[in-house]
Amino acid sequence: MFKDPGDGERLTSHRxxxxxxxxxxxxxxxxxxxNNGFERWNVSNDGTxxxxxxxxxxxxxxxxxxxxxxxxxxLVVIPALALLAFGLIRIWRxxxxxxxEEAR
Numbered sequence: 648m649f650k651d652p653g654d655g656e657r658l659t660s661h662r663x664x665x666x667x668x669x670x671x672x673x674x675x676x677x678x679x680x681x682n683n684g685f686e687r688w689n690v691s692n693d694g695t696x697x698x699x700x701x702x703x704x705x706x707x708x709x710x711x712x713x714x715x716x717x718x719x720x721x722l723v724v725i726p727a728l729a730l731l732a733f734g735l736i737r738i739w740r741x742x743x744x745x746x747x748e749e750a751r
Contacts, residue, residue, distance in 0.1 A: 648699060649677075660699055 651657040661677035668674075678684070712718040 648658055648660045651659045659677075659679070661679045663675045664678045665676040666673055667676065713722060
């Protein structure tokens, strides 16, 4: 994982396909799994942010859904409204009346 050379704010996860040495420095040639070809740029070895050691197939679809407006509504707004509704019901619910057996 490294900062995208085209956009330094984005992180990119690609496989390393080749390592080249030039002038005492190492450069990685990378390729994403969804790409048919190699990238047009090389990443220097000091541009690495982290290393992927485990992957969960198809998990990216769920993460992408969370970042959308319907995903945010489903994960934040709806549970917040449900908690509010349950709290109001509990506050305004009448006290249960005591039966003759329980009054003694």
